[in-house]
Amino acid sequence: MRDVQCYQNYAIAVRSAAQSDSEVETFRYVSGSWQSVGGGSADYCEGVPTKVKKHFRGTGYPGCS
Numbered sequence: 795m796r797d798v799q800c801y802q803n804y805a806i807a808v809r810s811a812a813q814s815d816s817e818v819e820t821f822r823y824v825s826g827s828w829q830s831v832g833g834g835s836a837d838y839c840e841g842v843p844t845k846v847k848k849h850f851r852g853t854g855y856p857g858c859s
Contacts, residue, residue: 795819801849804842806858809833818857820850 795807803823810816819833820842832838839847839858847858 797854799850799853799855801846802843804831804846804850806838806850806853806855818855820858 795809798805798807805821805823805828807819807821808816809819815835817834818838820831820838821828822831822842823829831842832840836857839850839855842850842858850858
């Protein structure tokens, strides 16, 4: 994981794989652990609150619309 950004109880990062394209993964911290909310090359902020999406867009993640 790289380019990790955290805001409130959410985090977003780029997940790289040697033989495939990079994807973005979004996480939520719940009950003491990080749980995946969504991922991919688009729509990776589906289900994330509007305020959090806006913050992540401002940090270079345009797919949080």
